[in-house]
Amino acid sequence: MATLNPPLAAPGSGVGRSVLRRLGESSALPILAVVAVLILVWYAGAVLLNWQTEGDRLVSAGAPYTGLDHVLATWSAKRPVLPAPHQIAVELWTSIATVRPTSPRSLLFHAWVTLSSTLVGFAIGTGLGILLAVGIVHSRVLDKSLMPWIIASQTVPILAVAPMVIVVLGNLQITGLLPKAVISTYLSFFPVTVGMLKGLRSPDVMHLDLMHTYSASRAQILGKLRLPAALPFLFASMKVAIAAALVGAIVAELPTGAVAGLGARLLAGSYYGQTAMIWAALVAASVMAGLLVWIVGRAEQIVLRRTGGRA
Template sequence: MGYTGPLRRLTRRLVGGRTVPVLTVCLAIVLVWYLAAIGLNWQTETQKLTRAGDYTVAEAIAATWSAQRPVLPAPHQIVAEVWKTVFDVRPTSPRSLLFHAWVTLSSTLLGFVIGSVLGILIAVGILHSRTLDKSLMPWIITSQTIPILAIAPMIIVVLNSIGVSGLLPKAFISTYLSFFPVTVGMVKGLRSPDRMLTDLMHTYSATPFQTLMKLRFPASLPFLFTSMKVAVAASLVGAIVGELPTGAVAGLGARLLAGSYYGQTVQIWSALVMASVMAGVLVWLVGLAEQAALKRQGARA
């Protein structure tokens, strides 16, 4: 009886929080995934079993979940591939998923940093110049309507023609995708202070730079970090896309290409899972930086 109270409180906390809903959705996705694996792999695997002799439904289902080159691999096959290429191989080996993840992460972070700095500078310029606001902002918005798959090869070719290769071309593609959300978010954030507060700064004879640093920039931090969460995920997409047209031999994009060339769908999905995990971790780290920055500004947790 003494454990009933704490147990009930724990149950209410789990049900009322995010744990149970998230687990429920995850279990539903896994269940649908296994059913989809049966449907997509059924024809190929049953043809193999028919040539080998009679088979039962259970054997056919088991075959769809253990195919060597499935149309859609089962979740446990992807988990096994990730485990093998992360823990059973040296991190410095080209066979290691960590090796390829680090190559992609390097260009992702570089492009994200360049894109964030560029976005902040453009936002400050738009804030203080009506000409930039009217002339530059429409072009910034228009630039994002161009498919990155179309522009990435051109960026790679142009930069290679002037001797720029390796990490920078992929980083520039990441920059192209990441600067836009930061620019838009910062423009909105820098304009967010109330008119009464800006008038108060004028009353104190504050310079535009002092108003920017003391009022507008602190007010823009929530907008900045929200846009940076979008930007860091977009930067990862840009890095992977940048590896596709270059014939790269390292990186998650190269891993995807190699898997598609040789029909290794399990390898393709393991690279996609690693990219998803990387994106989640990067967004989480930006969230931690946001909490630290806002706490330093005196915001409540």
């Protein structure tokens, strides 16, 4: 008997299903869905918050208008209460692509100023946090004396600390990047200290007893057991610390009347009523924070892979 040939599949159907399957299995589709919902909510919020002011402007113009004209006016207002997403995109493009990166009008220039103090403060805070954790884990006196003060230091609002630090360092003729880095250090050392301390104390008692039976010194236990065990905790806390350092750098620019940095960009936008400029600076800060956390995550994968840990 002649065998019947199976029906041919529709061209491209297998490829389409494969693409849809990959999108469903990856995290890209949920992220895109959330972003789309946020954009729609943002446009709706722009309509609600700008409705009254744009309605008054249309009435004062005296020309007839429809509801659609009113909605479109809320998305194209010159001084909106809440700018629409496309207005923020235009501001980002204007302040990044149409201006020299070294110009004070460039958002890249201000982002670099903030990034510099963020990285310096993060480096100092990370080093300080690691040293404090190592000292606390090896000294009961430091544990009882320092740890309560470390915790208490984070109960003081950063908005209260920043002006005092800036004024004191200014009287000592210390200006520029360092005062902002000090604020970043203040916010970033705490998560590193707590995370590193947790990691240094994470080895099992059996492993510690085994090292003691080999007559290992404190330095050997630290280098061969405690530090490798603490690496995952350290990088997890560094992701929090790098974002906190960025917040500290921006906050430190606010009470000083700084002329450069994302904080200065926020102040300039508030002074001149340019809400699109304010939101563009906030978006730039968010993107910068995401990139910094991603870089720390990549560094974590490389270090853990080379040290035999779980990447």
